Structures are given as structure tokens and as C-alpha cells.
Amino acid sequence: MKIGAPGTGPFAGPAASTALPMTRLYKRPRIREAIIQAVLFLCGVLSILITAGIVYELGKESLRFFTTDLWESTNKPLAVSVDVSAKLLEVGPAGTALRPGDIIRLDGEQMQVESVQDSVIRVQRGFRGTAPAAHQAGTEIFRADRVSLVEFFTGTQWIPQIGQFGILPLVNATLMTSTIAMLVALPLGLAIAIYLSEYANERARSILKPIMEVLAGIPTVVYGYFALTFMTPLLRNIFGRDVVEVYNTASAGIVIGILVLPLVSSMSEDALNAVPRSLREAAYALGATKLETALKVVVPAALSGIAAAFIVAISRAIGETMIVAIAAGAGPNLTFNPFQPAETMTGHIVRISGGDLSYDSIDYNSIFAIGLVLFFMTLLLNIISQRVVRRFREVYE
Amino acid sequence: MAHLSSSPTFAKQDFAEELSRRHRTARTMAVIFQASTIVGIIVLLTLMYNIINSSFGLVAWQYRVPPETLAAGAPLEELPREELLRILEERVSANVLRRLDREKPLTARSEQELYALVMERVVQPKIVKTWSLVDSIFRRQEIIQEVARDYPDAYLRFRSWLNARFLTSPQSSRPELAGVRTAILGSLWTVLITIIFAFPLGVGAAIYLEEYASDNWLNRIIQTNINNLAGVPSIIYGMLGLAIFVRAMEPITSGIWFGAAEPATANGRTVLSAGLTLGLLVLPLIIINAQEAIRAVPNSLRQASYGLGATKWQTIWYHVLPNALPGILTGTILSISRAIGETAPLVVVGASTFITIDPSGPFSKFTTLPIQIYQWTSRPQDEFRNLAAAASIVLMILLLSLNASAVLLRQRARRRIRG
The missing domain is CATH 1.10.3720.10 (MetI-like)
Known part of the structure; x- marks a missing residue:
């Protein structure tokens, strides 16, 4: 029902009466209706505000993360005491070399290095509004170091204590658990979907579908408990206690696979059911077996729907x-061994924010940077899956 | 299917072999599809089993003061108020009693509250080891021997972790008292x-x-x-x-x-x-x-x-x-x-x-x-x-x-x- 309100509502006056002069034939403004429509519109717009809020808040804190100065020690002391106005600093030869453009800090004062000549550096005093002050010889020089985008995306270490912020170990662990999960959920989910849509009779379906719904309704924290107290001991018994650690990505990944299994099977089954019956009957008429019909006719016809299910999964x-927070272990670890502990992006966010987190610390900002990466990764996948589904819908309409 | 049209000199015998092979594959795969579904059911059952298995089972308790020594004959929870009060006065230091009395007069407390106090202040039960439901049923003798060997003064009881107390107690750092x-x-x-x-x-x-x-x-x-x-x-x-x-x-x-x-x-x-x-x-x-x-x-x-x-x-x-x-x-x-x-x-x-x-x-x-x-x-x-x-x-x-x-x-x- 799409009526462009309030333009074409029912006529206000008794329009049918011929005794009425034509000038009365206008639409009475309905203020109450307009207000209600406006309120409902705002309810709809709220969803856009939520997305905007997510992007804004994650973006704001991430920006702070990339613009926060981490003061790293240069191991380079001031060689000669300087007064308030001196522009030339004599520094020791040891430690990290300073380059023009570096921002350095002595006690509370920040300076920008203008040029370097051997052990003498020319600086701009009182940089960024800090007050110039006299400094004693031996005062240690700290150099400002920001987390660059390149370092963030290519760094192989995530150790906030020493200012190492490379997201690769976290991304790697996330990709590992997800890959293992999909190795479990893809074949199983597709097989269950084919069984339910092509083989099962009405009675079997009426039993199996509620079971899948129960599986889908179990809270993730219970799956986490299951991973830690059942799946991990099982893996350790199969592969040996020396091989499999107490916390490992394999156990977490398998259980995530079980978690997304109902999603894969029910979405794939919908796609298979949407394939017209005539295609199956045509295949049977050509002498195909049930399996050949299912695998060579029905599944290819439903492929985009199945692909969408996989992407969503x-x-x-x-x-x-929660599964990775409980079962995959704490501490970022760049490893390709699924039996080793490794912290995923989500696991890291939960661990850091679960502790006593002070606002505006680099830790606090860093989890928002991870969150932003996570948000865009899932958003991209969701958009792709919607595109795929839209193509799929066009096929049989 | 592609095979059918590929060769013009297609012998009848080949066709029969091919057909039975195709049917065999179809049957095998049908079993595989069904088995996958059964795997899903097994996973759900395993999960339920895993949770239920840990929610009930034998527990080895140690008491600072065994309840039997407090009251001869009757179990502690059936004692009348006066008896419970007497136990508290005997076993708990005067200082603590005075503090408890200030919070709520002891004489005004109900039987259940007094019983809880006796358990908390006098008996002080402590869990030393727990076993799962399946172990408790099938390895009962071994567990009894193990308790006798490792915890000579412990008592073995069957405990349902999910009980009325669990639902009505607040969180506690002591697992035997904690609730939801x-x-x-x-x-x-x-x-x-x-x-x-x-x-x-x-x-x-x-x-x-x-x-x-x-x-x-x-x-x-x-x-x-x-x-x-x-x-x-x-x-x-x-x-x-x-x-x-x-x-x-x-x-x-x-x-x-x-x-x-x-x-x-x-x-x-x-x-x-x-x-x-x-x-x-x-x-x-x-x-x-x-x-x-x-x-x-x-x-x-x-x-x-x-x-x-x-x-x-x-x-x-x-x-x-x-x-x-x-x-x-x-x-x-x-x-x-x-x-x-x-x-x-x-x-x-x-x-x-x-x-x-x-x-x-x-x-x-x-x-x-x-x-x-x-x-x-x-x-x-x-x-x-x-x-x-x-x-x-x-x-x-x-x-x-x-x-x-x-x-x-x-x-x-x-x-x-x-x-």
C-alpha cells in the first residue's frame, strides 16, 4: 500500500453531495496524521543514526589512536645543560639518531628538531604550546612516535606495552578460526540442506528443523563453555596433550562452525527450495538419479543463494x-598452528575492555581501531552477500 | 549423463554397468547426507550431555566442624531454634555474635537464617573435589577409594549444582554458596x-x-x-x-x-x-x-x-x-x-x-x-x-x-x- 501521504488520503468532506459548491472540494489538512507520520519517519531514520554513530565513534577514537604520541626513549641524554631560550642542544652520541622534523620531549617541554649537525641539534622550543624551561645535562630525550597506518596493517607484533601495534596477529587468528569454522560448517551445512530439501520426508523435516532452530538459539557463551570443557579435551585426547594446548584456535574454530551450521543449512535450504520443481522433473525425465539431480541441477541453480549463505556465515x-574469548586463549600470537593459542580481534577487544580500562589511554583507543577494521570487514561481506542474493532473486521471477 | 551421448557405439552391457555404478554412488551419497544431519543432532545432544554431566555429581566436602558432632541424633537442619542458638553461642566468639546481633537480633531470626549462620560460621563446609555425573555413576567405587586415600576427613555427597539455593543465592566467591x-x-x-x-x-x-x-x-x-x-x-x-x-x-x-x-x-x-x-x-x-x-x-x-x-x-x-x-x-x-x-x-x-x-x-x-x-x-x-x-x-x-x-x-x- 503505497499512498503518497498526506496528498491522496480519503476525501475530507462529503464530496459526493452535488449541492456542495466546488470550492469546498479541497483536502482538509490532517495535523494528527502528519505528526504520526513524522514520528514514524524518525523511528526509521534512527537506524541511519545508529550506523552513523558506529562509524563516527569508532572513527573518532581510531583517529585519536593514530594521532596519539607515544614517547619512546631514545637512550640519548642531553650533554650540556640549556637555559630557557637556547636553540642549540648538545646531545650525547649514543642512542637512536634524531632526524630533522622529529618531535622530541625533555621533561614537560616539547620541541621540534629543525636540523642536526653531528651532536648538535637545532630545535624550535616550546612546541605545541608547551612552556620552554631550563633543562639539566643528563635529562633523557624522548622522541614522539605515532602508529602509522602502514605499521598498523603490516606490523607482525601487537604489544601495547612497548608501543607495537601491528594488527596482523589478531587478523591472522580471526582468519584461522573463521577458516576452520567454515571447513566444518560448509560441507555439513550444505549436506544437511540437501538432505532436508531433496531427501527428507515431511515427518523427518518436522523433527529436524526444530532441532536446528534449538541449535541456533543456544547462547554463544554456552558454546564457549562447550569448546573449553568438551572440544579442547577431545582434541587433546585425539592429537596428544603435547601437541594441543589448553587454549587453541582449532577448538574455538570447530565450535564456531557448529554455531553457524544452522545458519548455513537453513539459508541454503531456502535457496534449494526456491528452485522450481520443473527443473527437477526435467532431470528425472532424462534419466538422472536423485543424487545427479540434486548435485548437477538443483545445487547449481541455487548456487548464488548458497554462496550468500556462506558469506553471511x-x-x-x-x-x-565469546567462543574465542573463552577457548582461543589470551595474548596476540602470530602462528599458523591451529593447536596454539592465539587471540582474535574480537577476543582482544573483550579482554582489554573487560579489565579496568581508563578512557583516553592508548589501549582504549586501540580497541576502537580494531573495531573499525572488524566493522568494515563484516560490512563488506554483508554487502557482497546482499548483491549475490539480489542476483539470485532475479533468476526465477 | 554426459556419458550417454558421448559414444555412438554404446553397448548395452556398458550401460547396465554404468547405471548400477550411478545408483551405487547415489545410495552412498544419500547415506552421507543423512549422516551429516545426524552429526548435527549428535552435536546438540553432546552439548546437552556436556552441560548436564557437569551440573550434577559427587562432591567431596570438608567441614571445619562436622555437623554430626554438633547435635547427636537429629540432622542439623531439623534442629529447633533453641538448639541452633545454643550451638552458635558455644562455638562462635562473643565479638562476632555481638556484631551479628546488631545487624539483626539473633532471637528475631528465623530457623532457616539461624541454620545458615551455623553452616557459615561453625560448620564451614568446603568443597575439595568434584566429579562429573557419568563418573559419579560408573566409577563410584574408585571415587570412594580415592577420597578415602587423598582426603581422609572428607565427606562424599551427591550434589545437584542446580538447586533451589543456587537460584535464590547471590554471587559468592565460595562456589558452594554461590548462586545466580x-x-x-x-x-x-x-x-x-x-x-x-x-x-x-x-x-x-x-x-x-x-x-x-x-x-x-x-x-x-x-x-x-x-x-x-x-x-x-x-x-x-x-x-x-x-x-x-x-x-x-x-x-x-x-x-x-x-x-x-x-x-x-x-x-x-x-x-x-x-x-x-x-x-x-x-x-x-x-x-x-x-x-x-x-x-x-x-x-x-x-x-x-x-x-x-x-x-x-x-x-x-x-x-x-x-x-x-x-x-x-x-x-x-x-x-x-x-x-x-x-x-x-x-x-x-x-x-x-x-x-x-x-x-x-x-x-x-x-x-x-x-x-x-x-x-x-x-x-x-x-x-x-x-x-x-x-x-x-x-x-x-x-x-x-x-x-x-x-x-x-x-x-x-x-x-x-x-x-
Whole structure:
């Protein structure tokens, strides 16, 4: 029902009466209706505000993360005491070399290096509004170091204590748990979907579908408990206690696979059910067996729907938090061994924010930078899956 | 199939062989498909088994003062008040007694309260080791021997970790006394706020999109955006809640503006922040479900209403909504059960790790049932794993009954529309 309100509502006056002069034939403004429509519109717009809020808040804190100065020690002391106005500083030869353009800090004062000549550096005093002051010989020089985008995306170490912020270990762990999850959920989910849509009779379906719904309704924290107290001991018994650590990405990944299994199977089944019956009957008429019909006719016809299910499942697996927080271990670790502990992006966010987190610390800002990466990863996957579904819908309409 | 057409000199015998091979493959794969389904069922059963297995079982207790020595003959819990008072006066130091008396006069306390005091102050039970249900049944003799060898003064009892006491006790650092009352109340408070916030907004947005929105770019963006929001990981909502509700809106969410802040907290990490965060999380789900319910209302109803001269809003309010209501409620219940099971966003928003006081309003500190399970699971001691399992059962019963009510509602609504 799409009526462009309030333009074409029912006529206000008794328009049918012929005794009425034509001038009365106008639409009475309905203030109450207009207000209600405006309020409902605002409810709809709120969703855009939520997205804007997510992007703004994550972006703001991430920006702060990339513009915060981390003061790293240069191991270079001031060689000769300087007074308030001196522009030339004599520094020791040891430690990290300073370059023109570097921002340095002595006690509370910040300076920008203008030029360097051997052990003498020319500086601009009182940089960024700090007050120039006299400094004693031996005062240590700290150099400002910001986390660059390149360092963030290519660094292989995430150790906030020493200012190492490379997201690769976290991304790697996330990709590992998600890959393992998909290795479990893809074949199983597709097989269950084919069974439910092509093989199962009405009775089997009426039993199996509620079971899948129950699986889908179990809270993730219970799955986390399951991973730690059942899946990990199981893996350790199979592969040996020396091989499999107490916390590992394999156990977390398998259980995430179980978590997304109902999603994969129910979305794929919908796609398979949407394939017209005539295609199946045509295949049977050509002498195909049930399996050949299912695998060579029905599945290819439903492929885009199935692909969409997989993409949504991957996005879900990437964003899954509690299972990895409980079972995958704490501490970023760049490893490709699924039996080693490794912290994922979500796991790191939960661990850091679960502790006593002070606002405006680099730790606090860093989890927002991770969150932003996570947000765009899942958003991209969701958009792709919607595109795929839209293409799929066009096929049989 | 490709094979059939490939060779013109196709012998009959080859065909028969080929056919039986194809049928064999078909049968094998049919078994594989069925087996995959069975794997799904097995996983669910294993999960249930794993939780139930840890929720019941033998427990080795040690008492500082064994209860039998306190009262000869009768069990401790059946003793009359006077006896319990006598035990307390005998065994507890005068200082402690005076303090307890000041909190609430001992003579005014009920039998149960006195019994709890005797257990806490005199008997002081302590769990030294626990076993799972299956072990307790099939390895009973070994366990009895092990206890006799390793803990000579311990008592072996069968314990159901899920008991009435567990449901009614607050959180405690001692596993034998810990319960989930605080957590259940926290969950209920949080979800109440979630419903108050998300239900009207979600249904409002759904009405707008289904009944009012014309097909222009803005409405298309809103619709796409809602679909995308439904796929955003829950932890991102937690970070949004942390930045907006906990920090930016601290004066409101802590209750300072209303003069209702609790002195102990007075920061934004309250039930209100948690409820609003979960509200944002379930909003897209409620909208999508409500949209489907509204779309399912036959168009003829609307036309009939317009035909009788009703305005648009009258049509929606008196005809569309009543007919869509069962569907909307079903979708809302399912979304709410998702909110009850959520853990990650609440950890980020700042659930309290340890509170023993029941939440008393929107400005209280909070913990919820899933948070409690998470914390107990993260502890290394076995006893806390048992508690986590028992709490999981409570949570799953809560969620399953919610889902069952949603399914019933859906079926009733279908019957009404058909009839």
C-alpha cells in the first residue's frame, strides 16, 4: 500500500453531495496524521543514526589512536645543560639518531628538531604550546612516535606495552578460526540442506528443523563453555596433550562452525527450495538419479543463494566473540598452528575492555581501531552477500 | 549423463554397468547426507550431555566442624531454634555474635537464617573435589577409594549444582554458596529496558517502511541500512554503547541528572546503559520481523478500511496492527531471547565482575546470567565450571521457554487467520 501521504488520503468532506459548491472540494489538512507520520519517519531514520554513530565513534577514537604520541626513549641524554631560550642542544652520541622534523620531549617541554649537525641539534622550543624551561645535562630525550597506518596493517607484533601495534596477529587468528569454522560448517551445512530439501520426508523435516532452530538459539557463551570443557579435551585426547594446548584456535574454530551450521543449512535450504520443481522433473525425465539431480541441477541453480549463505556465515564467524574469548586463549600470537593459542580481534577487544580500562589511554583507543577494521570487514561481506542474493532473486521471477 | 551421448557405439552391457555404478554412488551419497544431519543432532545432544554431566555429581566436602558432632541424633537442619542458638553461642566468639546481633537480633531470626549462620560460621563446609555425573555413576567405587586415600576427613555427597539455593543465592566467591539470583535479576532488568526502548521504535520504523515509505532513495537507504545493521557483530554495538551511553551520556545513564545515582556506582556502567546497548542491537531484528508481519496482512483489509472512509492512521491502528500483532510479538520475543543470551557487548559496556547486591533500578550496577557463566568458565577451578554448567541450564531453560512461547503464538495466530 503505497499512498503518497498526506496528498491522496480519503476525501475530507462529503464530496459526493452535488449541492456542495466546488470550492469546498479541497483536502482538509490532517495535523494528527502528519505528526504520526513524522514520528514514524524518525523511528526509521534512527537506524541511519545508529550506523552513523558506529562509524563516527569508532572513527573518532581510531583517529585519536593514530594521532596519539607515544614517547619512546631514545637512550640519548642531553650533554650540556640549556637555559630557557637556547636553540642549540648538545646531545650525547649514543642512542637512536634524531632526524630533522622529529618531535622530541625533555621533561614537560616539547620541541621540534629543525636540523642536526653531528651532536648538535637545532630545535624550535616550546612546541605545541608547551612552556620552554631550563633543562639539566643528563635529562633523557624522548622522541614522539605515532602508529602509522602502514605499521598498523603490516606490523607482525601487537604489544601495547612497548608501543607495537601491528594488527596482523589478531587478523591472522580471526582468519584461522573463521577458516576452520567454515571447513566444518560448509560441507555439513550444505549436506544437511540437501538432505532436508531433496531427501527428507515431511515427518523427518518436522523433527529436524526444530532441532536446528534449538541449535541456533543456544547462547554463544554456552558454546564457549562447550569448546573449553568438551572440544579442547577431545582434541587433546585425539592429537596428544603435547601437541594441543589448553587454549587453541582449532577448538574455538570447530565450535564456531557448529554455531553457524544452522545458519548455513537453513539459508541454503531456502535457496534449494526456491528452485522450481520443473527443473527437477526435467532431470528425472532424462534419466538422472536423485543424487545427479540434486548435485548437477538443483545445487547449481541455487548456487548464488548458497554462496550468500556462506558469506553471511563467514561474516558471523569473524564477528563471533565469546567462543574465542573463552577457548582461543589470551595474548596476540602470530602462528599458523591451529593447536596454539592465539587471540582474535574480537577476543582482544573483550579482554582489554573487560579489565579496568581508563578512557583516553592508548589501549582504549586501540580497541576502537580494531573495531573499525572488524566493522568494515563484516560490512563488506554483508554487502557482497546482499548483491549475490539480489542476483539470485532475479533468476526465477 | 554426459556419458550417454558421448559414444555412438554404446553397448548395452556398458550401460547396465554404468547405471548400477550411478545408483551405487547415489545410495552412498544419500547415506552421507543423512549422516551429516545426524552429526548435527549428535552435536546438540553432546552439548546437552556436556552441560548436564557437569551440573550434577559427587562432591567431596570438608567441614571445619562436622555437623554430626554438633547435635547427636537429629540432622542439623531439623534442629529447633533453641538448639541452633545454643550451638552458635558455644562455638562462635562473643565479638562476632555481638556484631551479628546488631545487624539483626539473633532471637528475631528465623530457623532457616539461624541454620545458615551455623553452616557459615561453625560448620564451614568446603568443597575439595568434584566429579562429573557419568563418573559419579560408573566409577563410584574408585571415587570412594580415592577420597578415602587423598582426603581422609572428607565427606562424599551427591550434589545437584542446580538447586533451589543456587537460584535464590547471590554471587559468592565460595562456589558452594554461590548462586545466580543477582544475575537473573540483572538480566530481567536489562531486558526490560531493552524492550521499553526497542519495541516502540522498532515497530514504528517497520510501520513507516511498510505503510508510508515511498520508493525513493532515502527510504531505500534506510532499508539497506537496517539489513546491514542486522549483520554487524554484537561486539561493535558494545563499543558504541561504551562510547555513547557509558561515556557521552554518563550524567543520564548514571542517574546523576535525576538525583538517583547510587553512591557506590555513580558512573555510566549501569543497567540502563546495558539495556540501551542491547536495544540498539535488537532494533534491526525487531524492525525486520515486524516488517514481515505487517507485509503479511492482506491488502484487502486496508482497502476495506479506506473504503469506509478511515484515515491512513486509523487503518493502520485499527486494522493492520491488530492483525500483524501476533507476528510482531513472535519476532520481538525471538529478538529478546537473542538479547538475553548476549554476552560480548555487555562485557565491553562494563558489566560488574562481582556484585552480590540485587540491582534495584535502572541506575544500579549490573551483571547478567551470560556474564556470570563467562566469568565462572574463565576460572581455573573445577567447582566454578560446575556452577557455569548449572547456570547454562538455567539460561537455556529460560531461552527455550521464550522460544516455545513464540512458536505457540505463531501457531495460534496462523489458526486464527485460517479460521
